[in-house]
């Protein structure tokens with residue numbers, strides 16, 4: 001019997017994965033496989049709350065499945081699937097829409113942000129997004145949901161919805177706890193070290209699938225400062241650019257800041273930047289090559305997400321049946 005606690009995480013295939021994603025949370029995910037029964041899914045239903053180019057969305061979903069495997073999420077040891085392959089998400093999402101209040105959805109900060117960013121497409125899905133996310137979670141009765149700061153409010157509302165439903169119908173849902181996952185380094189943009197590395201500023205961002213020469217170029221152009229005496233020093237307050245590079249180099253090589261500072265003592269940025277670029281190229285190379293190999297092996301990739309959907313569906317449907325029965329739907 002499997003006694004492991006259950007952990008679930010959804011990832012939006014809304015952009016290409018980058019070094020910040022990798023050196024931040026992603027790199028630590030494989031460590032969770034031993035400890036938890038993990039579900040990872042591509043949240044494509046969520047992604048269409050913002051208009052997508054269909055071919056791009058398809059490519060991103062498949063690329064991300066391949067990238068997660070390449071980053072160490074062994075599909076034999078966890079469940080990887082695509083949200084739209086498991087209809088129970090949309091089905092429970094509808095039910096939970098009816099147990100989620102207009103007022104509480106109106107208070108969601110992500111809704112406020114996204115609706116001000118996409119004023120021409122403030123659709124109902126964007127508004128009810130948290131109820132669908134609650135369905136994603138509650139279907140699998142997870143103990144933990146690892147999320148970043150920006151998603152905490154959504155896990156909170158999920159707990160509220162679960163408690164409300166349980167309050168009416170008895171213990172149907174396990175109320176999940178947010179899980180403060182081990183977050184690795186907080187990586188900043190290479191050309192604007194005051195903001196986080198992000199796909200929206202591509203020149204300051206290194207993508208996992210990027211060619212080595214492009215990575216090298218971005219590092220050579222990385223913003224530093226005009227310090228000339230011993231410039232390679234870690235001091236995020238006064239030297240945000242070089243401190244970010246030191247952080248990246250440390251994360252890529254496993255070396256300490258002090259060790260890096262002493263290696264580059266008395267040497268300038270001209271010596272340091274290409275070395276960091278090279279370390280990143282070598283860190284990402286096996287991931288990129290493995291992703292490309294997996295993407296070329298369509299049959300294998302398909303077998304992974306199909307098996308994942310089947311496993312997920314089995315668990316999800318059990319919860320959905322219980323919910324349908326509780327609310328009074330006639331069994332088919």
Ligand code: TRP
Nearest residue numbers: 009010011012043046133136137
């Ligand atoms: N909303 C999450 C994000 O944008 C993605 C997501 C969808 C998710 N469903 C989830 C995360 C369920 C955790 C659990 O990042």
